[in-house]
Amino acid sequence: MTSSPIVALDGVQKRYGAFVALHETDLAIAEGEFVTLLGPSGCGKTTTLRLVGGFEEASAGRIAIAGEDVTERPPYRRPVNTVFQDYALFPHMSVAENIGYGLTVRSGRIGRAERDRRVADALSMVGLDGMAERRPGALSGGQRQRVAMARAIVRRPRVLLLDEPLSALDVKLREGMQVELKRLHRELGITFLMVTHDQTEALALSDRIVVMNQGRIAQIGSPTELYDHPASPYVADFIGAANLLDAQALGGGAFRLAGGQTMASRRADAAAGRKVSLGIRPERLLVASSAGGNALDCTVTERLFHGDRLRVELALDGATRPLFAEMARTAAAEGFAPGSRVTVHADPADVMVFETGDRP
C-alpha cells in the first residue's frame, strides 16, 4: 500500500432515521487495488459503495477520493464512475451515445474527434466493435454489461465502482466476465471497488476483500488471509464454508466438545475453561472407517454426489448441528452409506479456534 490512499473513509456512518445502515467505518484503499465489499444483503456493502459514489449523503464522517475531501460533493463532481447492477443504460440512446454521454455533455472539454476516438477505444476494449449504433434494447445481457463497463471507463475515473456487476448474468457468462474484469483491471491500472454477495467472485477477483456484517466491517484481508485465517466464525463460514463446533478450552491446545469428545488445535490456544468455537473446513475433514489421531466418532446421515466430489453429512455424537465433509470420489468414500459409523480426523493445524466470550 502506498502512503496516501485513493479512497479513504474516516468514521463514515449512514443512518436512516433510527436504523443504522453503516456504523462508524474506517477504510483505506490504495491506488490500483481491486477491493471487494462482500457480505449478505443488508450488511451495508451497497450503502458503502453509494456513499463513495455520492448517491447517499454520509450521516457522519469524511470521505476522501484522491486526496480531496468529497463528502459534500454530488456524484457529478467526483472522480469516480459506476457500473450499476442493472447497468442503467440510457434506453433512448445508441451504444455509442451511451458511452460518449459522459464526454459529450461537458462539451468544450474535449473535441469531437477525440471523443469519437475514445468511444471507439472503449468499445474495442470491451469487445463490442461494430455494435456502436445498436440500442441497448437490442443487446443481450452480457453485451449490456460490457456497454456499462465501457461507459464507466471511458471517462478515465480514478476509481471504478462496480455494484454487483455480474449478478444479472447466467453462470457461464459470469465466469467469462470474471476473467474480463480481471483483464480490464490489469490493463487500465485504475482502482476497482466492487460490491458482491458472491464469495467465489470475491475470492477470484480481489486483491483485498472487506467482509461486512450488519453494517460493520468484520474483517479485511487478502483472499488467502481470509480463507486461511478468518478472524471470526462469521468470516470462516462466509468465506468458503466451515463446520463450527462449540467447545471448551482445556489448555495446551486441547478442547472438549459439547458431546464430551476432544479435539486438538495447533492454530491457537485459549485459557482453560474459556468457551470457544472450533472451525474446520469440510475439505479438511478426513472421513475413515477406522480410528486415528485427533478423531471424532460420527454417524453418516446423508451422502451427496457433486460430480467429481462427494459431500457427506455427519451426525457428531452428542452435538446438535451436523458436520459436513467433502472428499474426492474414491471407492472408500463411496462406501460411506447413510447409517454407517465412521470417524473423522482433522489435522490440528487445520482446526481454527475462535474465542466466543460469553457464548455457551
Next chain:
Amino acid sequence: MTLTRRTIPGFAALFSLPLAWVLLLMVVPYAIMISVGFWTRQFPLFYPDFQFGNYAQILADPQYTTVILRTLKIAACVTVCALLLGYPLAYFLVFTVRSQKLRNLLYMSVIVPLWVSYLLRAYTWKIILGTDGALNSLLVSTGLVSAPLDIFLYNQTAMVVTLVYIFVPFMVMPLFTVLDNIPRRLIEASEDLGVGPFMTFWKVIFPLSLGGVIAGATMTFCLSFGDFVAPVLVGGPDGTMVANLLQTQFGAALNWPLGSALATLVLALVLILLQLSSRLDRAGRVDLA
C-alpha cells in the same frame, strides 16, 4: 383454427351488446352526419343530395375559416399553458416530494376536480374573473386598483384560463405516469457520468417523458378544440369557437347540412391530429425495461 371457429358463436353472443351499442350509437350517427353534409337546404327543409356546396361555403366564407383558425389557436394556447403548468407540477410530485402519502394527496387534489361538474368548474371562473368577482375584490381591497376592472372576463384570455384549469388534469396524469416510470438509476447514472441536474433533465428525463407530453398534449388539445361551454360563459363577442358554430347551425340557423359538413371537417381535423400524435409517439417510444 377449428378452436377459433368453434368459439366464434360464443364470442359473438358475448360481444353482441357492445357491438350493437357501437353500431347504433356511433357508426350509424356518424354515417348519417357525413351523408347529411352533402344534402341541400331549401329553407326550412333539407333534401337528400350529393354535392360539395356546404364544404365550398365553409371554405369560402371567412366567417367559418376565422372561427376554425381561432379555435385551433385557442386549443394550442391551452395545450402549451397546460404543459407549462402541468410538467413542473408532475416533475415536482415525482422527484421532489419524498413522502408517498403527500405525493398521493397532491396528485389526488389535481384529479379530484374532475369529479365536479364540468359546467360548475367553468362557471367558477366567471365568478372569479367577473366585475364583482373574487379577483376584483382582492385588487380593490389591497388598494392595487381603485375601482373594479371589467378587463378580466369575456375575452379569449379568460377562455384560455378557464380551459387550462378544466383540462390540466388530463396533462398531469400521463406526465405523472411517464415520469414515475423513469428508473431512478438512469438519473443516478447520468450524474455519475459527470452531468449536472440541469443537463440530466434535458438529456435523460425530458426525452424519456416525451410519450407523456404527446399523450397529454393530444388530450388537452382535442378536448379544448371541441369545447363550447367556455366561449358561452367567459368568452366575449370574439370568443366563438367551432363547437358554438355547430350548435348554431343545428339550432338557430336551422342549416343541418352545413352543420354536418362542419362537424365532418372538425372530425377529420381531430382524426388527423390523433394519427400524427400516435405516429410521433411510436417513433419516440423506447423500452425502459
